[in-house]
Amino acid sequence: MLMEEQSSSGEDEGSREKGVLYRWQGYFCGVTPERLLLSRPVLHAALGNLHGLLLTEDGHVYSFGEQPWKRVSSQPAGPVLESALKEHHVISVSAGSYHSSAVTVDGLVHMWGENSHGQCGISGMEQVPNPTPVSVVDGETHPPQQVQVLNVACGAQHTLALSRKHEVWAWGSGCQLGLVTSVFPVWTPQKVEHLVGRYVIQIACGGFHSLALVEFLPSPEASQQTQDRCGQCKQSLFTMTEKDDHVIISDEHYCPLGVELADTKQGQRSGQSSPAWTPKTKNSSPDSQVSPLTLNNICAGQGSSFGSQQNTTSQETQLLDLAVSEAGHVRLRRTDSNPYPDEQALKDYLKRISDQTLAEQAEATSVGGSHPPSRQTSLTCPFRSDQSEELTLRPSSPTLSRPDRITASARQRSVSDTVTDRKRSLNLLPTLDSTSDDSSQHSSVDGGICISDLLISNGCLFESCEEGGDTAGMDFCPANSLQSKKSISLMDITLEDTEAHDRRGSLPGFSPVSPSDSHRTNNMRAVVGAVTSTSTSESRNILPSLYTEVWSWGRGQEGQLGHGDYLPRLQPLCIKSLSKKEVVKITAGANHSLALTAQCQVYSWGSDKFGQLGHMKGPCTVPNLTMISDGIRVWDVAAGQTHTLLLADGDCYQPILYYSGEQVLENTDSAHPLTYTQTPTLLPFCMNIGYVSRVFGGGLNCLALADQNAMGFIATVHELASAERKFYCILSKVKRQILSPLLARASLSSSLGQSSMLLFQEMVGSFSKLCHLTGQHSASLTNFLQRGKAIKTLVLIKNTAIFIDTYKEYTDPVGNFLVMGGFQSLLKPSQELFGKKLELIQSLLESKEKNPSPCDLLVNLFCMPLQHLHGYNRLLLKLANCFEVNTEEYQWIQNGCSKYEALARFVSKQRKDAEATFNFWKNFKGKNSESLRKPSRRLVCESSNKALTLQNAGRFSASWFILFSDVLVHAQGTIPSKKLFSSHYIYPLATLWVEPISDESLGILALKLTTPEDSFVVLVSSPLEKGKWLRAINQAIEDVLAAGLNRRTHVSRSSQNGDPPVSRTATYTFSKEGRLKDASYEGRWLSGKPHGKGILKWPDGTVYCGTFKNGLEDGFGDYMMPNTTLNKFERYQGHWKEGKMHSFGTYWHASGEVYEGSFRENMRHGHGLLRSGKMATPSSSSVFVGQWVQGKRTGYGVCDDFSRGEKYMGIWLDDQQHGDGVVITQFGLYYEGNFSNNKMMGNGTLLCDDDTVFEGEFSEDWTLCGKGVLFMPNGDSLDGVFDGQWGSGLRVAGTFTKPFEFLRRESKMPVAGQHAVPAEEKWKAVFEECWGRLGCETPGQGLYKKAWENIAISLTARRRQQRNSPDELSRSQTKMLESLEVIPQHVGPVTADSYNNIRRYLLKACDTPLHPLGWLLETLVTVYRMTYVGVGSNRRLLQQAVEEIQSYLTRIFQIVRFLFPGLPADGGFIVDYSSSSDDGTDSLNNSTHSETPQQGWLVSSSSLLLPVLLPRLYPPLFTLYTLEKEKEEEVYWTCVLRLNKQPDLALLAFLGVQQKFWPVSISVLGEIKQVLPSTKDACFATAVETLQQISTAFTPLEKLQVIQLTFEEVTQDVQALLGLDFLWSMDDLFPIFLFVVLRARIRNLGSEVSLIEDLTDSSLQLGQLGFMLTTLKACYNQIQVEKTT
DSSP: OBBHHHSOOOOHHHHSSSSSSEEEESSSSTOOOOEEEESSSSEEEEEESSEEEEEEETSOEEEEEEOOOGSSSSOOOSSEEEEGGGTEEEEEEEOOOEEEEEETSSSSSEEEEEEEETTTTOTSSSSSEEEEEEEETTTTTTSSOOOOEEEEEOSSSSEEEEEEEOOOEEEEGGGGGOOOOSSOOOEEEEEGGGGTOOOOOEHHHEEEEEEEEEESOOOOTTOOOOOOOOOTOOOOOOOEOOOSSSSSOOOOOOOOOOOOHHHHHHHOOSSOOOOOOOOOOOOSOOOOOOOOHHHHHHSSOOOOOHHTTTTTGGGGGGGOOOOTTSOOOEEEEEOOSSSSHHHHHHHHHHHHHHHHHHHHHHHHHHHHSSHHHHHHHHOOTOTTTTSSSEEEEOOOOOTTOTTSSOOOTTTTTOOOOOOOSSSOOOOOBBOOOOTTTTTTOOOOOOOOOOHHHEEEETOOOOOOHHHHHOOOTTTOOOOOOGGGOOOOOTTOOOOOOTTTTOOOOTTTTOOOOHHHHHHHHHHHHHHHHHHHTTOOOOOSSSSOOEEEEEHHHHHHHTTOOOOSSSOEEEEEEEEEEGGSEEEEEEOOOOSSSEEETTTSOEEEOOOOOTSTTSSSOEEEEEEEEEOOTTOEEEEEEEEEESEEEEEEOOOSSSSSSEEEEEEEOOOOOSOOOOBBOSSSSOOOGGGOOOOEEEEETTTTEEEEEOOOOSHHHHHHOOOOOOOHHHHHHHHHHHHIIIHHHHHHHHTTHHHHHHHHHHHHHHHHHHHHHHHEEEEEEEEHHHHHHHHHGGGEEEEEEEEHHHHHHHHHHHHHHHHHHTTHHHHHHHEEEEHHHHHHTHHHHHHHOOOOOOSSOOOHHHHHHHHHHHHHHHHHEEEHHHHTTTTHHHHTHHHHHHHHHHHHHHHHHHHHHHHHHHHHHHHHHHHHOTHHHHHHOOOOOOOOEEETTOEEEEETOSOOOOOOOEEESSEEEEEEESSSTTOOOOOEEEEEEEEEEEEEEETTTEEEEEEEEEEESHHHHHHHESSHHHHHHHHHHHHHHHHHHHHHHHGGOOOOOOOOSSOOEEEEEEEOOOOOSSSTOOOEOOOOOOOTTEEEEEEEETTTTEEEEEEEEEEEEEEEEEEEEEEETTEEEEEEEEEEEETEEEEEEEEOOOTTTTEEEEEEEEEEEEEEEEEESGGGGGTTTEEEEEEEETTEEEEEEEEEEETTEEEEEEETTTEEEEEEEEEETSSEEEEEEEEEEEEEEEEEEEEOOOOOOOEEEEEGGGEEEEEEEEEEESSEEEEEEEEEEEOOEEEEEEEEEEEOOHHHHHOOOOOOTTSSGGGGGGHHHHHHHHHHHOOOOOOTTSSSHHHHHHHHHHHHHHHHHHHTTSSSSOHHHHHHHHHSSSOOOOSSSOOOOHHHHHHHHHHHHTTTTTTTTHHHHHHHHHHHHHHHSSGOGGGHHHHHHHHHHHHHHHHHHHHHHHHSSTTTOEEEEEESSSSOOOOOGGGGGSSSOTTOOEEEEEEEEHHHHHHHHHHHHHHHHHHHHHHHHHHHHHHHHHHHHTTTTTTTTHHHHHHOOOOOGSOEEEEETEEEEEEOTTTSSSSHHHHHHHHGGGGGGSSSSHHHHHHHHHHHHHHHHHHHHOOTTTTOOOHHHHHHHHHHHHHOOOOTHHHHHHHHHSSSSSTTSSHHHHHHHHHHHHHHHHHHHHHOO
16 A cells, blocks of 8 residues: 555545646646546546546546536536446546547447437437447347447547457548448447458547557458559559669559458448449449449538539549559649649549559459469568568567567558668567556557668678578577578568568569579578577567557548548548557547657647647648657647647656647637647646646647655656656667668678677667567556556566566677677777767767767667666665555565566676676687687686696696686697697586595595596695685586576576586587497486486487486487498387397387397397398288397297298297297198208108198108108008108108008007197296396296386386377276286285285286286287287197197296285185175185085186186187087087977977976066977077077186076076976986087087186086086087987
8 A cells, every 4th residue: 555545634635646637728828727626536538629528536427518418507617427327337438529428347338418410329319418328239240249349539520439359430420430331420330341350459539530540460361362453443552663783662552542441341241332432434334323432422511622622523533643653653643723633634544444454354364373372472572561661570589479460560651761782671679569457558569570770781681590600609590490491582582470461562473683682681581580589479468569550531631631632531541651650649639630659759740720730830741740849758648629738758757748739818809819839838837736647638628637746656656657768769769870870881791790790680689679678668657657557557567577588688699799899890880970989879878978988888888778777676666665564565566676686687797797708808819719709608717827727737738727608618738828729628518517526635626527528637726716616617507507508498406505416408419439429419417427318319310319327328218220231220119228229129120120029238139029021011021939049049939931831830049940849831731840950850740631640750841751650541551761742742662551440449640749849848038028027037036025116117117108109098097007006915825805806906917018917918919829820720739729828827827926925826725704705707716616615716827817818819729629620510510500490399309308398388578478389499598598608708717607507597497397396317407408509509619618628727627517517518429429310
């Protein structure tokens, strides 16, 4: 709370100190302003001709003056409350000549007063006595929506409203509405179409004209079309004049019809379809009605001077004759007698338009489509109308821009200035986008870097980074460098940002240009990139925009439209001369207009009959500056009927008032001569009425809104605003008077040199940004003074980041320029321009120093903006003292104040550092000083005083250590006194580690310096020097890490003692010989070595991206290496250890081979899979999976050779098949034996598909060679010596044996598997890998707790790794992984509950390959399928496949018991002591022995692991069973099909089922039906359906459960017939069960039975379940021998 409010006795007293209104007329000396007394402070006021409105801070409206529409007998003397608005909170009021308006906080408009011309928008009433709501509705939306209004302006007969969408709505009468209509009055508010798509921020109404303040924003339609001709008069918008070495481009075209309406908009408006106006051509019928919209019916009777020259019979005579010159300029042709064109001239002009249009249409028809669209849209002129004087680029400064908006300065800007070598305007102004919270504009323009007022010198403003090579360390070019787009013509110079927006000045088809212009535009891109690359956008509602245009329309007989003529305008038209003037406020009197700029200048135009323009030039048709003394800065304006009122800053901070216009005398006499001011006159009473914050005018009256200076708050705020305005004016003068002439000099580039020129441009750009911010801030402070003065809306405190960033952004280039000696180089061109003593700069600096150094003047000029920070600090402290210390406002201001104080200290230090560095380089005489001298590099300290010496240095060598802000330089030589050194080493600070060494016994003081490639010790002369250097180096490292390389922030944790972090992120390029020579590393470091994540790149294209440990690749990484022979890349993705490939990974060879498996020491070692052949696709020539040792296949493995159609399964040695093995061919042949050098040698066995078997000796390529026995399928045999290849004829010498029948049965033929590798010897490497992942060197040897730690680490690491991969885990997978990290806990022996937990854990663990058990299972499934699918699907392999699964179970169970030591051995039993056991499958796990009454779990490898393993292996395994049982199954299935043809009762009788078991009736869908002789598939149907489920079950346990349930269903059906006490006998049960099996029609029943027998625990095959399985098998065998006839 303010002290001034606290000190007042009450609210009323405090109210009287602020918001006080004073009223007066005229300017004579004796005038005394009258104070208007109100109980509440006034926020806003408005004046009509004879009445006025006041708005108080509580939202109430008061009116005063003559108001005939009130219909009261006598007018009250003072202000009267408008009771109709009492319930509404009003935020703004406006007064026309004789009507009034108010806008409420919810955007509603209330109007009252004179309504004869529809200006109140209420039909059927001549006068509206009281405020009445007016509905502003947007009919184009569906459904129509109420438009919320921001502000209203009132004229004599019309009203304008500005919506919150910044569109303009109008109603009333006259062309000043800007509407496309000819019917007046317009009773309902309608949108001004010609301003649609533009961002309007202010509106103002004169008597019969309108003004709008607009941001540079194109309509969406306009931004996408190129246009080179006026859409209405069809004349060229551009002229081009070619000179010797340049082109002059101009867009001086002004259409007399105003701005054309976009076609799309016309098409959208249903009720406003009449064209803007269409001139009648020569071919038009003389009687035809051209358009209802004419100047006659809109602006009739606007003034004698205009009306007398109207020809009412034809609208054509109202047009100017626009003669097109040869160069394309459009000029006015006038006669001596008449300022307007004659009729013949007009007809000639219209004929030209017609002919031209026809020619264009013909050309379009013939040429259309010959150019691609991209060509037509991209050929834009770089120096368009919006760029010739002010090239605007979209900025990107952190505070400063809005990328979605155009920044091109005025789309309709004059391009009269020529674009030449020596004169090209640029203005490196970023746009601070938006207004302050208290801004009256409520928004503003987009940001752009507006390159204006600065002139390019000799085309060298922007030197190309490409051509210039190293740009002295400056980030001038963004990554996608603009310079890379080589430009040979003007067409593609336009930057993409601007090109995509405004096409106002595009030049289709215009191509040739001189090389110098081409070069110049390339150079221009460099600085543009530099300025825009570091910027980001800021929200629009912070600061007001300075990129504005003034648009006007309506009557113009007094020149009040500002277009250089006296013509009316039916539509809004931009006043081009104001487009670059940074207009922040507009207002209008009856016949004159005013515009206030951010530079505190006032432009006026229109009638000057009473001197209201204030410049003694008489009536003006274009804006001219009002004449005000130097040093007077105007910051508010108001216009009355015949006068102008100015509010300005003078010598002191209390504002002063100026009046210009008609004198108002108390006793006017008609004979008395009319008196008025020639120029603005100071009103002497202004110092007596307090601190004026706002002025208003209307009729002959003036109003001033003032505050009393209680406790200094008001005075301080005014002082702050005044200081900012003064500062902005000085900065603008520097830009205009110093920087522009400097940049325009041709010799500047040669004087500065390329690098300094670039630095100078960057400094100028930052200066312009700072200047622009200051201008915006001064406008914002004006709004703050006029809008309630709430301290929390003060931008200087609320948005400190904007100011801090901009000042810091300016400090760097100034320091860089200083360091590089730029100011010394700049001195000569400056003296040539401004004289040897630089008097102009002295006057701008207001320097009181006598005979200052010219160079110091230049430095002080550019450092002058930084001194302004002290002013902020002082005034904020002063402002804080206006509040109590314990208030929130005080703390808030103090907080802001401390930030500016810190910024001032930072800026001061930056300057000192830059000056010290400059002086260092001035005295430095080393050979390589130029290579070391970088603009951004600052000196920290140096050891010329021999404070540091290198340990163990040579006797005659000398060292000099120089610490810069980014590097440590170690110079070496022999003559240190002269500072001449033969060599130097540069150590970047980001990769420098320093630690103190103290050895008190030897008295050594030293520092150890560690870099990525060096480590050395320097001796320090004293403890003081040691502390100084240690602190300096550590602080410099901290600063480098905080800023980061390339301005990227590196987040590192500093240690608590202030030392820089040992672990950090940095980039380094290695230079010393070795593995890393010329490689660059970017990533984490630890004490001089890469440690953590990083990327290592070699010049040849080799890249490693992954984790490091102690400087070597360690952990997961991705490695790519070029193969020069095949011109392809090889890639490894996997794990590393100590710089070598280690553990699991995948290697893609350039040849097409792909290896996926384990590595050790860069070689394949362990289990792995190799695909080789054409690009290693699934159809590649071969696939090997198995064990590798030191890069070679050694141990068990399976190789599938697709090209030969063979699969080998056996032992390998040194990449060759060597040992026991099996080969299957695609023709069904099965070989097994002993292999050597890839060939089966010695004894072996061959089995054929037809069961022919050969056992004997083999030689190469499956050749039978030597003794052997050939067994026939029928039992015959041939014993002897064989020679030849199988299938191509055999030579045999031996004995043929045909045994008797009983001998045939006893003889045993060889079976498959005698030479096969035992199951427990297969896939040892896979299990070893799993044990290794658990931390065990050998299977079963290790600590199980360590194993669990490894599992948790593995899961976490792999989850992190997965998180960074493109295939992200689902939510359920993530939850499952989290649950797997929790170890199942149990103490002592495993109980039934903990056993259940273990089972559940194993199910989840085996379900994810990230868990070691899951990886093991997945790998085993892969190798199993590779073995027994395809060629390996051979019935001879069934026994091996079953044994392999059993081996898996045994070995996995060993791992599970290691993880859960409490589990009993295979076959153990866990008693369940709970009262009841689970139902379902769990019941099968109960003890199956009838003599064991205890319930519990039988623990076995199959019961625990088969449910997880078998479903994944089921398809290949069951296929082998079906192949083995194929013949049996064929016989069985034939019998099943035949027997199932019989009805139920017949089949029961055939099978010998006793009749008492035959069902008499059955239930079908709840209905009882009798079993008839013809009934089929109805008896025992439930049992049949149950048995059919055996095919859908996977594990033997599940299949046994199905059989058990089938028996139970049969029993229930029989008990329903014979009673519950019925007991089975085998003679009764077997036929019935046989019936059920037949009706179930199970296709591969023999395979199902065999699978259950092979894989069921022997303990489960006893008892009831064993009996049921035996019964099913007996049924299967019985069906095969059942006679079906």
